[in-house]
Amino acid sequence: MPFRLPASRINWTNSSFLIGTFVVTCTAVPAYLWFYGLDLFQVLLFLVFFIATGLSITLGYHRLFSHVAFKASWPVRLGTLIFGAAAFENSAMHWVSDHRRHHKHVDGELDPYDISQGFWYAHMGWILFKLDAEPPLDNIQDLRKDRLFMWQDRFYVPVAVGVSFVLPALLGYWHGGGPGALGGLLLAGVARVTLVQHMTFFINSLCHTIGSQPYSDKCSARDSWIMAIFTFGEGYHNYHHEFQHDYRNAVKWWQWDPTKWTIWTLAKLGMVHDLRQVPEEKVLLSQLTDTRRRLSVRLACPKIGANARLRELLQASDAKLHELGERWTALKTQYAGKADALKAQYAEKADALKTQYAEKAGAMRAEYAGRATAQFDEAKAALAEMRREVRQALRLLERAASAA
Numbered sequence: 424m425p426f427r428l429p430a431s432r433i434n435w436t437n438s439s440f441l442i443g444t445f446v447v448t449c450t451a452v453p454a455y456l457w458f459y460g461l462d463l464f465q466v467l468l469f470l471v472f473f474i475a476t477g478l479s480i481t482l483g484y485h486r487l488f489s490h491v492a493f494k495a496s497w498p499v500r501l502g503t504l505i506f507g508a509a510a511f512e513n514s515a516m517h518w519v520s521d522h523r524r525h526h527k528h529v530d531g532e533l534d535p536y537d538i539s540q541g542f543w544y545a546h547m548g549w550i551l552f553k554l555d556a557e558p559p560l561d562n563i564q565d566l567r568k569d570r571l572f573m574w575q576d577r578f579y580v581p582v583a584v585g586v587s588f589v590l591p592a593l594l595g596y597w598h599g600g601g602p603g604a605l606g607g608l609l610l611a612g613v614a615r616v617t618l619v620q621h622m623t624f625f626i627n628s629l630c631h632t633i634g635s636q637p638y639s640d641k642c643s644a645r646d647s648w649i650m651a652i653f654t655f656g657e658g659y660h661n662y663h664h665e666f667q668h669d670y671r672n673a674v675k676w677w678q679w680d681p682t683k684w685t686i687w688t689l690a691k692l693g694m695v696h697d698l699r700q701v702p703e704e705k706v707l708l709s710q711l712t713d714t715r716r717r718l719s720v721r722l723a724c725p726k727i728g729a730n731a732r733l734r735e736l737l738q739a740s741d742a743k744l745h746e747l748g749e750r751w752t753a754l755k756t757q758y759a760g761k762a763d764a765l766k767a768q769y770a771e772k773a774d775a776l777k778t779q780y781a782e783k784a785g786a787m788r789a790e791y792a793g794r795a796t797a798q799f800d801e802a803k804a805a806l807a808e809m810r811r812e813v814r815q816a817l818r819l820l821e822r823a824a825s826a827a
């Protein structure tokens with residue numbers, strides 16, 4: 424259903440900010456570049472802020488807080504919360520709540536950025552307008568015990584303004600005085616905010632519109648390597664919707680997923696842990712199932728049906744895929760059976776060993792006890808003998824003394 428809303432429902436704060444930053448980026452930024460040019464410091468400042476805030480959204484807001492795809496130490500949580508705020512995409516609490524609802528009700532009425540209401544609604548329309556009363560924040564209970572997460576929600580506005588605009592302006596001033604401050608504010612501040620925001624919005628709009636569906640067609644989410652380049656690896660959105668708790672969005676080594684690489688590196692540095700990863704066979708099985716589904720759709724097409732050779736080819740590949748699927752399931756059952764048998768066997772062995780050791784231990788205990796008793800008896804006998812010998816010696820001595 425196309426998106427239609429009365430003007431009375433405009434969210435003025437969000438709309439002014441989104442449109443304002445976009446307009447400044449398209450006007451004041453080129454004017455600044457025209458008058459002052461671009462130096463290396465400003466380029467580096469822009470890149471640092473772009474990567475820090477972009478990654479804080481994909482790695483922090485999305486994969487860590489929304490999906491709990493891994494666990495992170497406090498410096499990682501604090502860093503992503505501070506720079507995540509500087510992306511001006513609301514506090515992590517609201518972002519996570521929206522995103523969890525997106526996954527739960529994807530393409531449905533309760534999906535906050537429902538693509539079925541149109542491309543622009545999913546992209547930014549949902550932010551510009553107020554639909555109904557704010558949905559309840561009832562799906563983030565697990566994060567309420569994280570004090571940093573709660574702190575960021577409370578101080579979201581000062582943190583966002585401070586890190587997003589004041590900090591780059593101050594750094595620009597430190598390097599190049601007044602023009603430097605203006606450059607920092609416009610480039611690493613406003614232009615960077617606009618870019619990071621639209622990068623995130625594209626995940627909700629383009630990643631539900633263009634690309635392939637290699638894992639599932641249950642929802643509109645799609646995999647697109649082009650989108651992955653612009654979104655720190657989030658473009659593999661079909662995989663992500665199928666396996667949302669995986670810390671990876673791209674599973675192939677050659678696919679572009681800098682967010683995954685950063686998480687992996689942080690894990691090697693001991694700053695994050697418990698990375699969740701879907702077993703490879705599960706990924707392969709869903710790929711296999713989806714390929715079969717696509718083939719059967721093509722087989723049903725009358726044009727292909729008319730082309731005997733193509734139909735034969737498709738049928739042959741479908742039969743092959745069917746066979747592979749069957750073999751896969753059989754292998755899985757067999758392995759599961761084997762694993763169960765092995766588990767039972769090991770459990771039996773472990774029990775046997777336990778009984779054996781218990782028996783052995785009992786015997787040993789008895790043996791030691793016996794040995795100890797024997798030794799005790801021996802010692803007792805030896806003492807009695809000694810006592811007898813001492814008494815005898817005493818008697819001899821006494822006798823000798825009285826004779827003297």
Ligand SMILES: [Zn+2]
Nearest residue numbers: 626627644660
């Ligand atoms: Zn999505």
Ligand SMILES: [Zn+2]
Nearest residue numbers: 522526663667
């Ligand atoms: Zn997600």
